Structure formats: structure tokens, C-alpha cells
Amino acid sequence: MRFMVLVKANKETKELIEPEFKEQEKRLRR
Amino acid sequence: MRFMIVVKATKDSEAGVMPHEKILGEMAKYHEELQKAGVLLDASGLQATSKGWRIKYSGQKRTVVDGPFTEAKELIAGYTIIQVKSKEEAMEWARRFPNPSLDGKEGEIEVRQLFELDDFGPSEAVERFRKMDVG
Numbered sequence: 001m002r003f004m005v006l007v008k009a010n011k012e013t014k015e016l017i018e019p020e021f022k023e024q025e026k027r028l029r030r
Numbered sequence: 031m032r033f034m035i036v037v038k039a040t041k042d043s044e045a046g047v048m049p050h051e052k053i054l055g056e057m058a059k060y061h062e063e064l065q066k067a068g069v070l071l072d073a074s075g076l077q078a079t080s081k082g083w084r085i086k087y088s089g090q091k092r093t094v095v096d097g098p099f100t101e102a103k104e105l106i107a108g109y110t111i112i113q114v115k116s117k118e119e120a121m122e123w124a125r126r127f128p129n130p131s132l133d134g135k136e137g138e139i140e141v142r143q144l145f146e147l148d149d150f151g152p153s154e155a156v157e158r159f160r161k162m163d164v165g
Contacts, residue, residue: 004076006106 032071032113032144033120035127039079039105042132044098046078049132056128064112064123073110103138111144 049057064070079097086093099105108130114120124141131137147165150156159165 002074003082004074 031115031117031120032111032146033117033124034142034144035110035112035124036106036140036142037075037108037110037130038103038138038140039107040131040137043107044078044080044105046080047132049075053128053130053132053134057130060126060128061110063126064110069112069114069119069123071111071113073108075108076106079105117143 061070061073079099082097082099084095084097084099086095110127112120112123114123120141120143124139127139129137130139145165147156147160156165
């Protein structure tokens with residue numbers, strides 16, 4: 001049997017690894 | 031550069047509906063093309079979250095939460111990993127990915143670039159990953 005362990009992102013990791021995340025949040029807030 | 035094409039879950043995939051011959055055939059054809067082009071690294075479908083579990087962390091505390099999970103749009107049902115020379119090439123391949131929905135209607139894929147070990151800079155721990163041939 002094979003299992004995949006997924007590491008879920010949180011706000012901090014999203015900000016670190018996805019520079020566009022902040023922009024996306026801004027757009028969503030508008 | 032490696033990219034993961036993530037297939038988002040649907041009501042059907044979460045209900046444990048197995049892919050029918052038509053979608054299996056389309057997926058096989060697409061993945062054969064990836065392989066012929068020498069860009070296919072790995073691919074697999076994932077079983078429904080009803081067969082999985084989560085572990086939530088709060089500092090040192092761990093809590094196990096059994097599936098199924100309900101936020102279908104955030105769940106994944108499969109993945110394909112490709113190795114290509116550019117983001118544009120990844121985009122081209124992604125655009126050719128068959129509609130993964132089991133009813134041929136609404137489906138979604140998401141493409142994410144993988145970190146390479148070199149992205150982390152010099153690190154003793156990274157070297158250990160390199161020796162394991164993972165990461």
C-alpha cells in the first residue's frame with residue numbers, strides 16, 4: 001500500500017513561497 | 031524544472047466512483063505523450079479522503095482527524111509530475127491535460143512548481159536529502 005503525506009500550507013508558508021499570495025488576498029478583499 | 035499537475039477532487043471522486051474506460055483511455059493517451067516526450071516523472075490517482083486521515087499540529091500536540099473531509103475544492107484526487115525546461119512548457123502540457131472529471135463536466139487541475147534542492151542553498155540537511163535521492 002502506498003500513502004501520500006500532504007503538507008498543508010498555512011498563511012505563513014503561502015506568504016513565503018507564493019509572492020503572488022498577498023496580491024491575491026488584496027484582490028479578494030476588494 | 032519540475033511541476034506537479036494536481037487534479038482537484040470532485041463529488042464523484044470523493045464518493046469513490048471509479049474512472050470509466052473513456053477517461054482512463056484519455057489519461058493513458060496523455061501520459062503516453064508525456065512519456066514519449068521524456069517529461070513524465072510520476073503520476074497516480076488518490077483514493078477518496080474517506081480512506082485517509084489528517085494530523086493537526088499545535089506545538090507539540092498532535093490530533094488525528096479521520097476522513098472524509100468536506101471542502102471538495104481543496105481536496106485532491108490525483109497528480110502528475112513532469113520535468114520540463116520552462117514554465118511555458120509546463121503550461122503547454124497542462125493545457126493538454128484531459129478533463130479529469132468523471133462525468134465529463136466540471137473539473138479542475140492546478141499546476142505547482144516543485145522546489146529543487148538547489149533552491150535551499152548550502153545546507154547539511156539538504157545534502158542528506160540529496161543522498162536519499164528525494165526532495
